Amino acid sequence: MEVIALVGPSGTGKSHRALTVAHEHKVDTIIDDGILIKDSKIIAGHSAKKEASKIQAVRRAIFTHDDHAQEVRDAIARVKPQKILILGTSNNMVNKIAKVLHLPAISQFIYIHDIATQREIAKARESRLKEGKHIIPVPNIELKEHFSALEIFFTSSKNRRRRRVGEKSIVRPAFSYYGKLLISDAAIASIVDHVATHECEITKTSQVRIKNMQEQDRGVSVSLDVTIRYGYRIHEVVKATQAKIKEVVEAMTGLTVLEVNVAVKSLSIH
Numbered sequence: 001m002e003v004i005a006l007v008g009p010s011g012t013g014k015s016h017r018a019l020t021v022a023h024e025h026k027v028d029t030i031i032d033d034g035i036l037i038k039d040s041k042i043i044a045g046h047s048a049k050k051e052a053s054k055i056q057a058v059r060r061a062i063f064t065h066d067d068h069a070q071e072v073r074d075a076i077a078r079v080k081p082q083k084i085l086i087l088g089t090s091n092n093m094v095n096k097i098a099k100v101l102h103l104p105a106i107s108q109f110i111y112i113h114d115i116a117t118q119r120e121i122a123k124a125r126e127s128r129l130k131e132g133k134h135i136i137p138v139p140n141i142e143l144k145e146h147f148s149a150l151e152i153f154f155t156s157s158k159n160r161r162r163r164r165v166g167e168k169s170i171v172r173p174a175f176s177y178y179g180k181l182l183i184s185d186a187a188i189a190s191i192v193d194h195v196a197t198h199e200c201e202i203t204k205t206s207q208v209r210i211k212n213m214q215e216q217d218r219g220v221s222v223s224l225d226v227t228i229r230y231g232y233r234i235h236e237v238v239k240a241t242q243a244k245i246k247e248v249v250e251a252m253t254g255l256t257v258l259e260v261n262v263a264v265k266s267l268s269i270h
Contacts, residue, residue, distance in 0.1 A: 003103050005086045005094040008112025012121045014087045021110060022085050029081035031097060034060040036072045041254075044075035062093060063100045073101055183253055185210040192222055195248045201237045203227045203268040219256035222249070225265045238262045 006021055008014045018030055019040075030037040035045040046068060048060040063069040076084075084103065088094035091109060098106055112121065189208040196205050204227045211221040222245060228237055242260040249257050 001081060001104055002083045003086060003098055003106050004083065004108040004110065005088060005091070005098075005106045006110045006112065007088055007091060007094060008121075010089050011125045012112045013116055013123075014112055017112070017115060018085065018087055021115070025083065025085070025108075027083040027085040029076075029079070029084045030087070031072075031084060031101070032087040033057075034063065034068065036075050038079050038081060043079060044072045061088075062096050069100050076101065076103070183255070188220065188222075188249060188253065188255075191249055191252055192224060192245055195245050196224065196226060196241055198244075201229055201232045202241065203229055206265070219258035220249070221259050221261070222257060223261040223263070225263045227266045227268050228264055230267045230269050234264055238264065 004025060004027065006014050006018060015032055018032060021027070022030055028039055029043075031045075033048040035047055036043045046060060048057040051057040051060050059065065060068065063072065086094045086097050086103075086106070088097060094106060094109075098104070188210045192208050192210075193205050196202050205224050206227075207223070207225045209223040211223070212219075226238075226241070228234055241262055245260045246257040249255065
């Protein structure tokens with residue numbers, strides 16, 4: 001396993017350029033802000049951007065929590081990456097991350113100032129300070145009618161209107177240099193229908209509805225009506241169907257499924 005590092009001050013565009021660096025150096029795994037990403041999919045970890053304070057965010061990013069570090073160490077052992085790219089604000093930081101995750105010594109340091117112009121770095125800083133944008137190097141496949149980025153919202157008890165606090169998490173797709181990939185509601189509904197009726201317990205589906213949630217991480221909400229074959233335990237069939245739909249839709253599309261609502265409308269006697 002080879003480990004390389006991308007180093008630069010906070011807000012200078014490291015995460016924005018991480019996919020390009022990974023592509024050029026044939027890296028299959030990235031460690032960024034407490035998250036382990038392999039082949040453009042989050043494998044383990046917890047985002048430092050969700051921490052309540054800057055100090056807690058730094059601790060999360062350098063894996064000071066034993067359970068967090070162990071989770072990522074176990075995932076690395078499981079997926080067996082060929083090359084890992086660690087993002088950090090200094091040589092000291094990336095070396096600490098490599099050490100706590102029991103990784104080999106870093107073989108190459110890449111500095112943001114060597115791969116980005118001063119103008120690009122200034123633009124990244126401005127985006128971070130004024131708009132609170134932060135890029136995560138994993139795919140974001142957009143729904144046909146909803147092209148919004150992932151945003152973290154908090155609600156004030158004194159003001160019921162929703163207000164933005166902290167940073168948005170803007171996700172840049174690994175395939176961005178090829179163009180956008182859009183998935184329509186109808187395509188997702190077809191996946192849901194196929195998964196639900198694949199086994200014999202559910203004979204048919206109807207009213208498959210796909211909705212983009214407007215709060216928290218803006219994932220996908222799936223709702224469907226089903227007919228279940230008589231003789232099966234309804235609660236067991238529904239629970240298994242919910243889990244399978246979530247698993248398959250997320251695996252095939254890269255979208256986050258926040259909920260799967262199944263309404264049993266009738267029983268099939270035949």
